[in-house]
Amino acid sequence: MDRTLWHESFAVYGVAVGEILVADSFLHPRRGLVECAAAPALAARLGPAARRGQAQLGQWHGEGLLYTTTYLAKDGHAEGFGLAAHCDDPASLATARDTMDVWSRTPRMRRVLVSGVEPRCMGAARALRMMEEIARDDPAYVIGRPPEVDGLIEIDDLNEVPDGGTVVFPAHGVPLGVRAEAAARGMRVVDATCPLVTEAHGELRRFADRGDTVVVVGRRDHRAIGSFTGQAPDDTVLVENEEDIQRLDLPERISYVVETGMAADEAARLVTALRARYPLARGPHPDGWCYAASDRADTVRAIAEAADLMLICGDRDSPDARELAGLTTGTPTQILGDLGDLDPAGLADAATIGLAAALSAKPGMTATVIRALAGLGPLSVVRRRVVSETAAVAESEAV
Numbered sequence: 527m528d529r530t531l532w533h534e535s536f537a538v539y540g541v542a543v544g545e546i547l548v549a550d551s552f553l554h555p556r557r558g559l560v561e562c563a564a565a566p567a568l569a570a571r572l573g574p575a576a577r578r579g580q581a582q583l584g585q586w587h588g589e590g591l592l593y594t595t596t597y598l599a600k601d602g603h604a605e606g607f608g609l610a611a612h613c614d615d616p617a618s619l620a621t622a623r624d625t626m627d628v629w630s631r632t633p634r635m636r637r638v639l640v641s642g643v644e645p646r647c648m649g650a651a652r653a654l655r656m657m658e659e660i661a662r663d664d665p666a667y668v669i670g671r672p673p674e675v676d677g678l679i680e681i682d683d684l685n686e687v688p689d690g691g692t693v694v695f696p697a698h699g700v701p702l703g704v705r706a707e708a709a710a711r712g713m714r715v716v717d718a719t720c721p722l723v724t725e726a727h728g729e730l731r732r733f734a735d736r737g738d739t740v741v742v743v744g745r746r747d748h749r750a751i752g753s754f755t756g757q758a759p760d761d762t763v764l765v766e767n768e769e770d771i772q773r774l775d776l777p778e779r780i781s782y783v784v785e786t787g788m789a790a791d792e793a794a795r796l797v798t799a800l801r802a803r804y805p806l807a808r809g810p811h812p813d814g815w816c817y818a819a820s821d822r823a824d825t826v827r828a829i830a831e832a833a834d835l836m837l838i839c840g841d842r843d844s845p846d847a848r849e850l851a852g853l854t855t856g857t858p859t860q861i862l863g864d865l866g867d868l869d870p871a872g873l874a875d876a877a878t879i880g881l882a883a884a885l886s887a888k889p890g891m892t893a894t895v896i897r898a899l900a901g902l903g904p905l906s907v908v909r910r911r912v913v914s915e916t917a918a919v920a921e922s923e924a925v
């Protein structure tokens with residue numbers, strides 16, 4: 527595509543000292559109106575000094591300079607991007623010129639492989655619908671971090687719920703003691719616990735009630751884990767790796783349950799190690815496990831293997847985003863809290879980009895990234911979902 531790129535500068539009006547104008551569009555003297563779909567990404571990368579707007583080209587002279595990169599799309603219309611700064615502001619001019627030097631290397635034909643597995647499993651999506659419905663009428667108090675829904679208030683303890691208030695149990699459930707306290711205080715409860723979590727909790731309590739020590743196979747940093755160990759605090763022990771299993775010193779009468787947020791392949795490996803150490807250990811049949819985490823992990827791995835660059839939408843401090851990034855071994859990966867985290871240096875040689883969303887991703891972030899990438903050259907989007915170890919379903923669409 528390099529042969530079809532034009533790098534030019536023009537005189538412009540309407541740019542002030544101390545700012546960099548990121549063009550949403552500009553009227554090119556020969557190629558007509560140039561739409562700049564990548565403008566949000568450039569503006570976010572530049573930060574507070576950037577202002578977006580239409581660049582007004584001067585016929586012969588102007589207040590500032592507009593640096594541009596343009597190319598012709600498949601249908602013949604012009605696309606590209608541009609940055610302008612005032613002529614009396616050498617620092618901003620230098621920043622605009624240097625920024626354009628980096629971004630001008632990014633346009634090319636690309637395809638984006640988008641994870642077709644939603645970051646929220648069916649149980650979490652069901653809980654979100656329940657929370658949205660209850661929050662329409664009155665404020666509701668959610669134990670733990672709630673989704674971004676107006677009317678939901680995060681709490682850590684039931685004492686934070688006022689008299690007559692509504693408490694919501696999240697999809698990953700709550701410890702048994704929390705349920706008992708809510709019932710004893712006559713609270714209005716909306717139980718949005720995932721049915722699979724409810725079933726696993728019930729099995730755990732049944733195992734404990736018959737006198738077993740229950741090994742919970744899960745991750746310490748998963749939100750659901752506290753609700754599992756909290757079903758029978760005196761009778762449970764958590765393992766998250768084979769080293770934990772080797773350190774166990776338990777009586778022979780043990781059972782196990784698998785935390786619903788753990789990928790099935792990882793859980794199966796740990797259950798095999800546990801039963802090698804304790805052959806009489808009893809647990810639920812794997813058909814009752816949650817496979818949502820496995821589907822998502824397998825999909826991200828498959829996409830990363832086929833990609834030159836992997837983008838994970840989500841908070842950099844989120845365990846979920848970091849876990850997804852850890853699945854992309856061997857593929858350069860960027861975690862995008864917002865468009866400002868999109869590093870153009872990684873885009874220049876990336877003909878295939880993988881894209882997945884973590885639970886902490888801002889609403890609509892995946893679509894926002896795709897729109898920005900579409901402003902950097904002709905783009906095709908493939909949505910991919912791995913449904914087994916050997917099969918995948920994909921839907922394609924042109925952008």
